[in-house]
Each structure stands twice: as structure tokens, then as C-alpha cells.
Amino acid sequence: MLWRVAHSRSSFKLYQSRWANRLAIVRAMSTAAGHSNAEAGPSTLPSRFSLPAHISISNLEGRKELDKSLFDVRVKILTVRLEGPNVNRMISNRLFRQHTLDIGRAKAIIPDPSDRNCKLVRMKVSSEDELPEDVRELIKSEANGTSTEELVLGFDDWSTSEILNSILPKDSNDEFAPSSFTLTGHIGHVNLKEEWLPYKYLIAQVMLHKNAALRTVVNKLDQINAAYRFFDMEVLAGEPDMLTTVSESGCSFTFDFSKVYWNSRLQHEHERMIQSIQRGETVADVMAGVGPFAVPLAKKGCYVLGNDLNPESVKWMRKNQENNKVQATLRVTESDGREFIKQSVMTFWNHPFEPYNPAPKNKDKSKRNRSAPGQPPGATHPPSPTPPPVLKTLATPQVPQHFIMNLPDSALTFLDAFWGLYAPLALEPGFEELVKSVGLPLVHVYCFTRELDPAPAERDICERASAVLAYTVEPSMADFKLHPVRRVAPKKDMYCLTFRLPAEVAFATGPYPGEASQQDAH
Ligand SMILES: C[S@@+](CC[C@H](N)C(=O)[O-])C[C@H]1O[C@@H](n2cnc3c(N)ncnc32)[C@H](O)[C@@H]1O
Numbered sequence: 001m002l003w004r005v006a007h008s009r010s011s012f013k014l015y016q017s018r019w020a021n022r023l024a025i026v027r028a029m030s031t032a033a034g035h036s037n038a039e040a041g042p043s044t045l046p047s048r049f050s051l052p053a054h055i056s057i058s059n060l061e062g063r064k065e066l067d068k069s070l071f072d073v074r075v076k077i078l079t080v081r082l083e084g085p086n087v088n089r090m091i092s093n094r095l096f097r098q099h100t101l102d103i104g105r106a107k108a109i110i111p112d113p114s115d116r117n118c119k120l121v122r123m124k125v126s127s128e129d130e131l132p133e134d135v136r137e138l139i140k141s142e143a144n145g146t147s148t149e150e151l152v153l154g155f156d157d158w159s160t161s162e163i164l165n166s167i168l169p170k171d172s173n174d175e176f177a178p179s180s181f182t183l184t185g186h187i188g189h190v191n192l193k194e195e196w197l198p199y200k201y202l203i204a205q206v207m208l209h210k211n212a213a214l215r216t217v218v219n220k221l222d223q224i225n226a227a228y229r230f231f232d233m234e235v236l237a238g239e240p241d242m243l244t245t246v247s248e249s250g251c252s253f254t255f256d257f258s259k260v261y262w263n264s265r266l267q268h269e270h271e272r273m274i275q276s277i278q279r280g281e282t283v284a285d286v287m288a289g290v291g292p293f294a295v296p297l298a299k300k301g302c303y304v305l306g307n308d309l310n311p312e313s314v315k316w317m318r319k320n321q322e323n324n325k326v327q328a329t330l331r332v333t334e335s336d337g338r339e340f341i342k343q344s345v346m347t348f349w350n351h352p353f354e355p356y357n358p359a360p361k362n363k364d365k366s367k368r369n370r371s372a373p374g375q376p377p378g379a380t381h382p383p384s385p386t387p388p389p390v391l392k393t394l395a396t397p398q399v400p401q402h403f404i405m406n407l408p409d410s411a412l413t414f415l416d417a418f419w420g421l422y423a424p425l426a427l428e429p430g431f432e433e434l435v436k437s438v439g440l441p442l443v444h445v446y447c448f449t450r451e452l453d454p455a456p457a458e459r460d461i462c463e464r465a466s467a468v469l470a471y472t473v474e475p476s477m478a479d480f481k482l483h484p485v486r487r488v489a490p491k492k493d494m495y496c497l498t499f500r501l502p503a504e505v506a507f508a509t510g511p512y513p514g515e516a517s518q519q520d521a522h
Pocket of ligand 1: 228263292309310407
């Protein structure tokens, strides 16, 4: 069975050849030249497979186990016998070729078991009568006859869509059955419409059987954990194992999918942010989850404080810190984001990271060893006229340079935490000079908006940000950027707003004049 898994926004759609290499030749028929072998028997072949007639919805509704034998079907196809030299000529004839079997891995041309000088070309029809006149004429003049083949197709030969279309009720608005799911490690999660729910176990069984990468299929239930943003899930098929490992941004992440937030669809956004931050910079990841920003940034050589309120996220972020060997450049905490923002300034100032010299990669070492001239084989300390390259020591800025806030439902409402952020340290010797040289931090705050056009979306987001920051957030601000992340629902977009924290806010000493209690749109 040939599978292609097309990756689109981390959502996987299954495609399958309609024909597989396990097509079985059951019966070979007569081979008289120019003779049509149409006969009573199995169904004719449509251009796209129709469903096995005996599969009935009422039989399958509510079933939890998949009976693969229900999908067995026999189809008859016409084969055209051609002598060696004629094969290429006929196949390159457009008229003939468009009627040959050309789908998936099923070979259109097979050896003729009865004559080694000939080949059999499989056609899309079951008899010559179904071919246009000009094709029949062509066959008559070029071929050494025709025959029919009866193919036995089983569960493995049908695509996921074909199988699901046969077991799900037809919805006039929906041409296709749900054959897509989001893959997180070995877990596939499906988003099922209400009308598919009576068939959820069967749908999950089909997906499980059709995709080798899957060990577990889950359905997200409606309730989202409001605080920690993960969904309740029910296991529909496979092992009830929610502990999974995924790779992203060159790091591995292990977590319990049922207890923390993870969204594979954010992979590109994670990578965009990671690339925008330079090695050696300091980062405070306020709502870090299990670390999809924090861990790769730490691996890149940034100095990162990773924080989350969910103890489970923190537990797995620590595990991922260890697994990815980033203990020197990532510190993990479990606090409320607002508290963490204020605390992070003190942490960078009072407990700066040790400058981190990443060990040279093995291949660099071996390159250096290879290039050392005059080294006898096996010598451990070769005399080297070229000194080893000096490893650059990265300075550790004692102030945060980036705040990442990915809690789009409410992150804008945390902006009040920046009011007077630097005020407690303003009189510390060297602090103001350091801020002048390093710069004020960039704030990257994620949010949702129901405004779907860019201009109203920008207005909406800036207004809400301004109200809580107590400062006018607008495109003319330093380093302002409003990056569209993705459409999360038909009428809801996710954005990342970036701006440089204004000195008026960072060093503010007066009482906070903003609207801290404002709720974000969701
Ligand atoms: C949408 S997830 C983002 C996780 C991760 N940064 C990512 O990009 O996948 C939001 C995270 O915020 C955490 N969270 C929720 N409320 C919080 C709060 N008040 N303070 C800190 N973290 C919070 C949740 O536990 C969750 O891990």
C-alpha cells in the first residue's frame, strides 16, 4: 500500500493510491485479437472507485471494531496484449494512454504470463465496449488481442476517504469524510463534527490502520482547561498512552499530551520567533509551556528564563531542559506570568547567567585534528603550529532583551506588569547605562482578534494593548510589528504584536493609570 502524508500547517491529510501492488489476478480470459471480452460478472470500473455496494451505513453505525472483510470487492478490468516494440508506441499515444490504468503503484504494464515477447497493458474499463471508437480501432490495429483480469481489492486498497465515505452519512455540505488529523508524536487527534460522533470509534480505527505513525487516536472534548489551555480528550482507538515525544526546532519535547498545552500548528511560529532572536541575547518566556520557544533558544545560546503556571508544563519543561542539555542557558520557574515579568528583571540583574561557551562540535574537533600537520597517527598531543581557535565568550546582559507571551486568550491583559518594571533598579549603579547600551526589551505578545481584515485587526489589537500598557501602542512605535500567525477559527485570527517597551513605561514611578482589569477578546 502506498501512502503519502502531505504536511500542511502540521495537519496531516492522507492520500492513498487507489490501487495497490497486492492486486490479485484471479482469472485470465480469452485472448483472441480484436475480440471484446465483456461478460456478465463483477461491476465495471468507474473512473473513480465507487464504494463496495454491500457496505451499508446502518450496519456500521456505533460499531467500535472494524471488520476489514466488509471492504472486499472484486472488479474486472480489460488488459490489452502488445508485442514488445508496440508497447512504447501505444503508451506514448495520448488517446490510448488516457484509458490505461495509471493510478498509484499498480503497474499499468505487466508481463504476459503466456508470452514472454508480449506485455499486458491494464485499462481503466472492464470491456472494450466501454472504450471510444477510435481507441478500439487503435487496439484492433496494434494489439495482439485483449483479455480481462479480475482484481480482488481489500481494505488496504481503499483510501481512508473512500472507506470513511462508505460508513459515514452523506452530508450535502461536505463532499469528503474526515480523513485528516493533527499528529503529535504517536498521537493523532481528530476534530469531529457532531454528525460524525456516532462513528467516532470506527473513524479512529480506520485512521489507526491506515497510518503507521499512529499508535493512539484521540478526540478533543469540548472542555478546555481555562487556566492551562489543554483539552480533555477521549481515546478512540489504539493504546491509551498520552506520553509522547515530538521533534521541533532541532530539539525533542516529551510531555503528557492530556495535561499540557502543545500545538504542532505553531511550529512555524515557534521557528520564526527563534530565528528572530540572536544568540547571546536574554529572553524571558512568560508562558513557556513545555518549552517550544525556551528550549531551542537556550540551545541556540540565548540566556532564557522559562516560566509557566501549570506544574505539569514546568515538570516537562525541566525534563526537556535536561534531555536537550540546556541546563546552562535555561532556568525554569513556576509562577504566575505577571509576577514572573517583574521578578525576571531582578533575576537577570542579581543572578546573571554564567557566560556560556558551547563545546565545539565533534566534527569541528575532528576537522582541527585532521588539519594539524605532522601529527603521527594516534598521537594525543600533536605539536601544532596553528593555535586552536579562541572560543568567543558571550557576554551575558544583565537585563531582559525579549519577553515572549504566548497566551493569546489573555496575554494582552498582562501588559500592566511592565508599568515601572525598571523603577526599582533605576538607582542601582550601572543599571541605566546598561539599559542604554543593551536597549529596552522587545515585547512579543500573542493575541486573538475577531477583526479579520488587517487594518481593523491592527486598530483593535493596538487599542487593547494601549489600554493595559497605559501607553499608546501604534505602528510608529520603535520596532513595532504585527505578525499574523494563523486563523484559529472561521472568525478569529491569531497575531503576534511586537514592540519595544517604551522608557516612559519601564521607568514609570507614578501610580499605574491603565486598565488592568480589561478582558481580552476571545
Ligand atoms: C497557549 S500555551 C503556550 C505554550 C507555549 N509557549 C507554546 O508556544 O506552545 C499558554 C501557556 O500559558 C500557561 N499559563 C496560563 N496562565 C498562565 C499564567 N497566569 N502565568 C503563566 N503561565 C500561564 C499555560 O499553562 C500554557 O502552558
